[in-house]
Amino acid sequence: MLSAILTLAGLGFLAALGLAVASRVFYVKMDPRVATIADILPGANCGACGYGGCGAFAQAIVSGEGKIEACSAIDEEGAHAIADIMGIMYTESEKEWAVVLCRHTDGGVANTFDYVGISDCRAANLVGGGPKACPSACIGLGTCAAVCPFGAITMSADGLPIIDPNRCTACGVCVAECPKNVIVLAPVSSAVSVHCSSEDKGAAVKKVCSTGCIGCGACVRVCPFEAMTMENNLAAVNYSKCRVCGLCVSVCPTNAIRDHRDELKVRKIAVIGDDCNGCTLCARACPVDAIAGNPKEQHTVDPARCIGCGICADQCKRGAVSMITVDNTEDEASGPATVVGGGGR
């Protein structure tokens, strides 16, 4: 009896000794901040930061090598929390989202052949560039939706990706995987995009698509800010110049240019304050005649006509015109971006 107790106690002591030694000898020094930061990071492992997942990124931040700004998925609150832990500054970068530069519908772009095979755009693209008649068109098999780590992309019934701006973090995974290169990242604040990627001449585009850019140049002519360019028969928005007035959208004959201001909740209109002395400068400069008022009296803006270009605000010498953001959407403001799924790329 005693010998049994002693033997077991002895064995237990030896094992404990072994563990104690091992815990000293093989101790891995971990900065506790790594775990804390990793918990704050979104955990989607999208790879947009350039590191192999959120854990590796947390390590990089702690080592001073990684910049918080590299993470496109994190919200402001989280970013500031990490900045506090590290005692560094966080500068919010221009928020971006993914935009699909094609808006064909099933009726819009015909198929040149029946594609039967793997339901993946990358595989279909190997078969003569996919079945769409337009060589630049979205193939529509949903590879972007499958690879999105944030569940921000759904496929519409007519086979086009729909991007949920609340969920999109501009991580760029879809941009990298799209074999047609029709997805780009664009600033949320400049919510106007040309939804066509075809560099074919207008006649060729017209033949295969009802909503493609035909290179007519109407948008370039109408833009008050020289923000539209036309290269290789394709209009493009210069986001550094664009003031998001939407004039190009209204003149585009094929509706290839679209306005996402309401969707992204960045629509602005002008409001004239009490400082107005009725100089009429703003009313004369307004490209859409949205400002009315008698000289020497306070002017008013018709919110229904105002396109939010901000020319009036530039003209006003007294700073009486301010641009305010309005929410034209009916639905309730949705909550913060939620992360679903993750990994598995």
Next chain:
Amino acid sequence: MMGARKKQKTYRFQGGVHPPEEKLTAALPTEAMPLPEKIYIPLSQHIGAPAVPVVKEGDRVLTGMVVAEAGGFVSTPVHASISGTVTGIVDYPHPVGRNMPAVVVESDGADKLDEKITPPPDINSLTGEEIREIIKNAGIVGLGGAAFPTHVKLSPPKDKPIDTLIINGAECEPYLTADHRLMLEHPEKVIGGARLLAKALGVTRVLTGVEKNKMDAVQALTGATGSDVAVVPFAVHYPQGAEKQLIKASVDRVVPAGGLPMDVGVVVQNVGTAAAVYDAVTDGMPLISRIVTVTGPGIRTPKNLRVRIGTPLSEVIASCGGLAPDVRKVILGGPMMGNAQFNLQVPVIKGTSGVLLLTESAAEVLQPGPCLRCGNCVRVCPMGLTPLMFARYTELGMFDEAAEFNVADCIECGCCAYECPAHIPLVQYAKYAKAEIQNRKRKAAG
């Protein structure tokens, strides 16, 4: 050399299948197709750099004149296949499925041969180097379908000595009979070409491999050969005509993964290539035409046609009586490895061995289901791969894992997809995985 007609021992490669042979056109002599009014000669008809055009709009060309020169070492020139006027160099539908630059020649109807095309003064005194040069200038590529420039295959590096030349007359693809007819009608060209190729390579051991379903061709070749070129009948077993499988079956050597036949001292050339080499050396004739089998249930009159390179498919089909009413699928090549086409304007190119037209019932695509793990694909894979694994990883977008299952060694022969009871498009998965792995490598390299 080979002893007096001693029976050559043959071996078996692993895997393989035996699809219905469907050689509808085996007994039909090759006809020359009437000259088309316009030909569209793609600058890229071979593996390697596209050829660089040397003609411009308005130029008059004669049959056999160079219209584009080789764009590098792994490249070949292309020649005018009719005489007439160059009407432009345009982007034109190509069998790969995209538009590619092509030289358009409008025929003058005369088919006047370039006077510069003359046989060399003394064929027997040509050195191997001179033969290689003639082959290169004649624009000859592998006519079995891969269209790899022949002169490159004939220029192995010094550290890879070649001891055996295999002339490939297996023609294991169902439906196709172009090589069969060539061996029957011009055995002397095949054997003569084999001798020239052997001289260019400096080898003495030459085998011509033919599947046993073409015993008449074996006889014809045996009649044309001496003791120097052995004619070996092989079992009818798809893919007997695949390079690596043919090497295993004839000399019992295994080409290493990622390697080439030259790694085991062998060069394989198609019988069509051998005949083209014979024409180029004895007559100075560049590669301007080839035999194309137009076949399948979707064509009114199946034929073996000698077609000028650059002839649009629509004209080839018209000269075979046109399409059957319920034609559904047009394939360039055979049913196992050919590529479906969606535009009948695409031209016949150097690698076009057949035009297969399938009707609704023959082209039926069965809905893929979940993998049954039956292992049929593993059993029939002639490369010893596990298609089910790389296909599944590819489906999941796990390309690194697909690469670990050696998808890069897949020869895309189609045995696995042919056998798969779940109708999984295994070959498409392999092609897709290979392309994505390459893409990722390119991106990683910046």
